[in-house]
Amino acid sequence: MKTFNTTAVCIPTKHYMVDLTERVKEIKELVDQGKYFTINRARQYGKTTTLTALRKNLSEEYDVLFLDFQSIGESGFSTEEKFVQEFCRLLCNRRKLDNVDMSCIIGTIEKWKDSEEPKARLGELFDELMKWCEASERDIVLIIDEVDTATNNQVFLDFLAQLRDKYISRDRDGIRTFQSVILAGVTDVKHLKNKIRPEDESKENSPWNIAADFNVDMSLSEDGIRNMLQEYEADHGTGMDCAAMAKMIRDYTNGYPFLVSRICELLDTSVKDKISADKIWTQWGLDEAVKLILSENNTLFQSLTKNLNNLPELKQTIRSILMEGTRLTWNGQQDAIVQMEMYGLIRNDHNTVKVSNRIFETMLYNYFLSEEEMKSNVFFREGDLNRNIFVENGKLNVRLILEHFVETYHQIYGELEEKFKEKDGREFFLLYVKPVINGTGNYYIEAQTRDQKRTDVIIDYLGQQYIIELKIWHGERYNESGEEQISDYLDYFGLDTGYMLSFNFNKNKEIGVKQVHVGDKLLYEATV
Structure with missing residues (x-):
């Protein structure tokens, strides 16, 4: 019977693969x-x-x-x-x-x-x-x-x-x-x-300037992934929703062939030892597979981080894109950008630099946050100390996480100061949450909402998703707009409860967590 393959050449008669x-x-x-x-x-x-x-x-x-x-x-x-x-x-x-x-x-x-x-x-x-x-x-x-x-x-x-x-x-x-x-x-x-070529020679006369542009999309499409899963389903009869699984896998990988195959390979092998058979080919199983990939020290991740460290300026820029919501315009004449695209780490998204896919983003968040962990960051330490109280019956108590985070922040820093930056809030909260979900859940930052005003953190934990909006307070009108946006976003994910974390500079603010109803949605709003 066929298997999924992530080493060397894929052969149609031996391996499940997307039709080429x-x-x-x-x-x-x-x-x-x-x-x-x-x-x-x-x-x-x-x-x-x-x-x-x-x-x-x-x-x-x-x-x-x-x-x-x-x-x-x-x-x-x-x-x-x-x-x-x-x-x-x-x-x-x-x-x-x-x-x-x-x-x-x-x-x-x-x-x-x-x-x-x-x-x-x-x-x-x-x-x-x-x-x-x-x-x-x-x-x-x-x-x-x-x-x-x-x-x-x-x-x-x-x-x-x-x-x-x-x-x-x-x-x-x-x-x-x-x-x-x-x-x-x-x-x-x-x-x-x-x-x-030596520095004193021309660098413009390429010996391969006759080459035609190669614009063939080599990523794996959602339809292609679905057809591959349908072939697997015909052999194994797992009962999976092939279309839904294909969409989720594509969302995580953006069609990066190794990541697609590796997720499927882990679902077919390692994940079945961790959860029941009926949950393997679901969001729950996908979370487990992604968690395993992110814990690997595979050659792909090694290559990406090595290349990133060889370009320190671009490394700092990507850190700023992820942590601060900085927008970097795509420049095809900027050699560092061209090289990192060549290595597969970034892509051109409507003339803006974006990390290639959600798994790479999370890998980089973990990589950057680990640099803070190595400094014995207090938020990571406090999150680690309190992690056992945040899980109830296999579900995260995000309201309680927010309450403790707010309390921890004010014990350490007191009132917000003007020097506070958006990236500080993101880093502090992610450092606090990371040890809570580590080993059990995953997180990622929604690319469509990440900017210098708003960030949506999505946590996948034992098949359940939690949406947490992080933002700097910009007034009541903006806050109400944010409530409506996260309400719409909850509709997209089929959820009825969401969470907001605001970093507020007002002296007369009300610190803590409160409940807010927006239509049929329940929001827990935390204010620092």
């Missing part, structure tokens, strides 16, 4: 048009799985050569001659696997491959490759996966320059060359010049 037919069709259109392009997406974004499906599809019409530069060791990029030798080794190894006829050049290629002292240069290699293209009955498509392996050396730039030269000669002089060249990896090849 339409995606492959879009990419093939670029190949049919003779385009050279790069598929650069973040780690574990389904690149290799997509290329495997694409290769199978293209093989019906083209000769496809599928190389993986991970197979070339570091020494293979040390000189032009060694690279040619290693490239020839890959050609020989793939010749039978890809079922391509290289009879016109195989003698030369094997001689270069086996030479004890490599002497062939890139120009000679491309002469042979062009001879092969000219003699081939079918047009040839070259696919190179894991080009990141080559990104720190000049030899690869020279290799790209040769490909560019042949591409230009195809259109200018009518020579026959590769029908299409596809380079796949995390790194956008256009950034390679910044890594390799």
Whole structure:
């Protein structure tokens, strides 16, 4: 029986996976048009799985050569001659696997491959490759996966320059060359010049400036996830609502392939040991799966935090976006922004920088808050000390959490001061709540309401959701507007009780928690 897979290539006959037919069709259109392009997406974004499906599809019409530069060791990029030798080794190894006829050049290629002292240069290699293209009955498509392996050396730039030269000669002089060249990896090849070239050389003349734009959406759609779950349901008969589960998974992941597959994999394996079978494929089970993912020290999270720490200014900006509601305009010329998009951490949302998905957001909140925990933050400590009194019959008593938070704040700080910032309230409250739900529930910040005036914190705890609006007091009229907004938001989630936490600078304010009825909704409003 099939399983969910989060390692290496997904195979349709072995794994539950989203149907890639339409995606492959879009990419093939670029190949049919003779385009050279790069598929650069973040780690574990389904690149290799997509290329495997694409290769199978293209093989019906083209000769496809599928190389993986991970197979070339570091020494293979040390000189032009060694690279040619290693490239020839890959050609020989793939010749039978890809079922391509290289009879016109195989003698030369094997001689270069086996030479004890490599002497062939890139120009000679491309002469042979062009001879092969000219003699081939079918047009040839070259696919190179894991080009990141080559990104720190000049030899690869020279290799790209040769490909560019042949591409230009195809259109200018009518020579026959590769029908299409596809380079796949995390790194956008256009950034390679910044890594390799000396500072005194031009950084604008990219060796891959012939590449066509690749705008194919490689995230997993809600419909695609639903169809995958329906296949699983047909095999297992869990009774899940496939459409509802697909929507929830998509909401959490924004279609990031690894996260989608990992959630499903955990629901199919680990989560069943924690909750009853009828709750696995529900909001309750999803909460458990997300909690497990956030507790993992997986390679994806390691890569994201490493890249973030390598860009300290952007790290501080993202912290400000999350904690303060700061809006950062998207700038495609800002290298740090472009790189973090390339690594999959952020996305362009209506020309504004946003963290890519809800799971990454929560991971980053935990990461930033842990820095405060390491300083023995008093709110985290107080929340940890009181956590046992906030759970009653498996449900959170959020009213009691608010009461104790207000009391704790005034014991420590007294009256709010003008230097108080929105981020302080968010950090203090999240630090207080984090140990209360840690290990049992999750939280996230609703992106649609996060700004410098209002933040909605959504807590998922044992299948139950709790909506808490955090805001700075801006007067009675604004407060009434906030009450109506959270009432509408409760309708969206199908809830009848909500919570508000206001940070109020007025001297005559009434500190504490009170009940307010807005229509048929009950709100608990806390004032600091």
